[in-house]
Amino acid sequence: MQIAGIIIEYNPMHRGHRYLLEQTRALLGADTAVIGVMSGNFVQRGDFALVRKHARARAAVESGMDLVLELPLPWAVASAERFADGGVQVLLGTGLVTELVFGSECGDASALQRIAGALLRPEMDGLIRRELDKGDSFAAARQRALGALLPAEEAALLEDPNNTLGIEYCKALRRRNSAVRPMTVARKGMHHSGRDPGEGPAPATLIREALRRGERDWALSEMTPAMRAVYEAEEAAGRAPVFRENCERAVLARLRSMRESDFAALDEGREGLWHRLYAAARTAVSVEEALEAAKTKRYAYARLSRMILWGYLGLTPVDFPAEVPYLRVLAANETGRSLLGRMRKNAAVPVLTKPADARLLPEAARGLFEWEARATDLYTLAYPDLTVAHGGAEWREGPVIL
Structure with missing residues (x-):
């Protein structure tokens, strides 16, 4: 059985995310197990997640994921490079994953790996600094610097956000000399400025914007059925939407x-x-x-x-710590529970299946969990209904087992 890893936010989970899951099994086999590494209550762009992490993890498993592990806060709310490295660390830490699967605009894993290799070359830092001196953004400077080492059409792949994140995954695997194989699926869906359902699945950004404008029915129609049900339950409980x-x-x-x-x-x-x-x-x-x-x-x-x-x-x-010190389980199905059994033998770091496990961690790792707990207490202050924004939730809520 193949075991694939996908690094996710699911903020919220939509039809495009489900397509990636389906394509993963279409490419690797119907019996492929899938482990997701998911951001917690805060996401990479420096924002609050629309729905709390355990609810999103439930939707992920009900939509086809087998096991969801948390990407700890210092990696979840960092640059694309650090975000990717944290996700790769968690996947490698399981001791089980054979493929890292991600969506991209280009759908060409070989091209993304070539770019990753070029960006890791020693001379790249100097090339980027020279371009930064011209006063442009880091992203623009890096693309121009890359053009000195690769054809312009490959350097141009850095203009698209999913390509860029995929390149960071490839870089992280290379830095850690991992045998895990990066695989990419061409992204399907409308551009962030589009609204025609015929263009394909809407991106999460548009779904969140629609909810802000009160276009609830359209937003719900773009979520997976499981995510829609979870969202409605969280909304009824006064815990969503979180902005x-x-x-x-x-x-x-x-x-x-x-x-x-x-x-x-x-x-x-x-x-x-x-x-x-x-x-x-x-x-x-x-x-x-x-x-x-x-x-x-x-x-x-x-x-x-x-x-x-x-x-x-x-x-x-x-x-921020350099290495992920534990693997925290957010949700699992029957296959996921089987994977957990194997992880207890193969994992490179402790596996937390209940909050009380954190009290047994070494001091630095326990301190990271306490960071998460404080952050969750601040996250709940953004619930629409403050009467349910009780502190201490991180120490009370265990994984969703389905």
């Missing part, structure tokens, strides 16, 4: 209480970006206003969003 603006005053209060040195600690690149964000946070009356005031051609919106989220959650990038 950052639901607790915007709490976020702004945290930002305004931070000192200049606190903002400086959020700036991984040490490029002075924190000055702009600090100044914006002093006067902005919404998070969006702060982001618009701080953003420039060089600094991506997502990077600023992550910095604001780190500030809200009390995270400091310099303290």
